[in-house]
Amino acid sequence: MNDHPPVDVDLALVGGGGAGSLVLAALDRHGVRGLRIAVLDPVRKRGQDRTWAFWGRPGGDLDPLLSASWDRVEVSTPARRRVLELTPLRYAMLRSAPVYARAERAEERLGVTRIDAAVAALDDDGARVLLRDADGAPVARASWVLDSRPRPPARPGRTSWLQHFRGWWVESAAPVFDPGRAVLMDFRTPQPDRGVSFGYVLPVSDRYALVEYTEFSPALLTDAGYDAGLRGYLDRLGLDPGALTVREVEDGVIPMTDAPFPRRPSPRVVRLGTAGGATRPSTGFTFSAMRRQAEQVAAALAAGRPPVPAPAYPRRHLWMDAVALRALDGGRVGGPEFFDRLFDRNPASRVLRFLDGDTSPAEDLAVMRSSPLLPMTSAVLGDAAGRLRARLPRRAG
The missing domain is CATH 3.50.50.60 (FAD/NAD(P)-binding domain)
Structure with a gap:
């Protein structure tokens, strides 16, 4: 007491x-x-106890604290492998x-x-x-x-997913990583029945990197499930998990909901x-x-004002997110397909800034145009109907 x-x-x-x-x-x-x-x-x-990754322009107060940064990132799907030049942006890792x-x-x-x-x-x-x-x-x-x-x-969303992951900080006796390029999303992992999975590699040197297995889905995996996902992804990269030393383990769960x-x-x-x-x-x-x-x-x-920041994202972005989540959750569009089209039909800097909530209305419209139109339109109508139902008074049963 x-x-x-x-x-x-x-x-x-x-x-x-x-x-x-x-x-x-x-x-x-x-x-x-x-x-x-x-x-x-x-x-x-x-x-x-955790690692953050983000993109932005070089310079600023965080630069002296960074563990690594990259001006090229890789995005891979079963259909193709892309290496994206990010200049004038860069992808950075901060521990x-x-x-x-x-x-x-x-x-x-x-x-x-x-x-x-x-x-x-x-x-x-x-x-x-x-x-x-x-x-x-x-x-x-x-x-x-x-x-x-x-x-x-404050209340349940119409779609409630989680981003959940496990990462291994792995060390190799021989050079096996490319420190000049991060793997941002690698969708060549086995896809869950309901959700999206991908691998992720942030190399600090040619022998040391953070390798993650991530899922966007409604439910968590078991410890054995995450470890199996990581071992499978390392195999996909041509790396023998038994030849790597795991120095640290990072787990995380982040809400993905409207x-x-x-x-x-x-x-x-x-x-x-x-x-x-x-x-x-x-x-x-x-x-x-x-x-x-x-x-x-x-x-x-x-400036002597109340410490109240602006909303983290514009309302139009939250609406677009609700639509995207609804389309993914309903199986109207697959995660690899969705991201493949985004990166195929937009400059990399636009996609990355969109994912970060830092694009203009005109850029948002371009992103919307590049998404799978019919499934997304169905999701839009479903989202609008869900919002209308939520606003109507409930009848007593």
């Missing part, structure tokens, strides 16, 4: 993972000073340890108070937020709360990360949107 009075702060960050770490670094970089800030998390994040270390340095410069407690309740009266621990004891009181804890959506994630569940609580809508429903990509959220929060506070 906590017998201490709650700490009074201007800003409380609930969760010290990726989203919170990006916010701390952005606050420091924007020169935000004089705010009383607290981070509440029972775990102090350190070391390598968690330098992100957490940078956030820790930012904490020191910002004078952050650390509270090693799990927050169980946020009582928002419209003027201040009281943060309570699992015993109901108040641990902090804040003018604003940025909450990056994973949260379920369900709504409220950004502001109460007047002075703002959600970030996946809970705040940063995950792109049709792809599971999250990191770039988290970066945008962190930059917008820091810029707002530096």
Whole structure:
């Protein structure tokens, strides 16, 4: 039981993972000073517990932290293999340890108070937020709360899939990887009955790489299922799993759904990360949107405004995602076919920026035109009918 009075702060960050770490670094970089800030998390994040991959232009605050980057990526389907030139963009890999270390340095410069407690309740009266621990004891009181804890959506979506994966950091005694090229999506894996699967290779050197097996589908696999998927993919690459040393294992589960994630569940609580809508429903990509959220929060506070970022994605993108998920879920279009046509009929930079939610309306229209028209049109009509049914009052049974 906590017998201490709650700490009074201007800003409380609930969760010290990726989203919170990006916010701390952005606050420091924007020169935000004089705010009383607290981070509440029972775990102090350190070391390598996850890997992020994203694309963008070279330069910027993350460049010194990158483990590797590539200006060429490979996308393969059973029909063809493409090597895409990304210039002026590049694909980059960022491991968690330098992100957490940078956030820790930012904490020191910002004078952050650390509270090693799990927050169980946020009582928002419209003027201040009281943060309570699992015993109901108040641990902090804040003018604003940025909450990056994973949260379920406000209500179930019409389509609820998961992006789930296992990655092995593998080391070879001989050079077997091409460090000048990442494998972004390799759909030559056996496809599940309901869903999409692909392999993924991020080489740090010619002997060391992260190799992943990923599925977009409604249900998780067993541990044996993920390991079998990885071994099968390594075989597909012509690599003997027995000749590789697995140095680390990474697992992940990311929601892919058209369900709504409220950004502001109460007047002075703002959600970030996946809970705040940063995950792109049709792809599971999250990191770039988290970066945008962190930059917008820091810029707002530096200007004396409320720390409320813009929606992570335009409404038209969320609508397009709902349509794509519905088409994939209903079997109207196959994942390899869908992505094959996207990359075949659009410049690589447009597809990558679309997947990241950073394209213009004109570019979105070009992407829509390049998708399988009849199945997608059927999905559009189904999505519209689903939305209409959701709005109609239910009759008593």
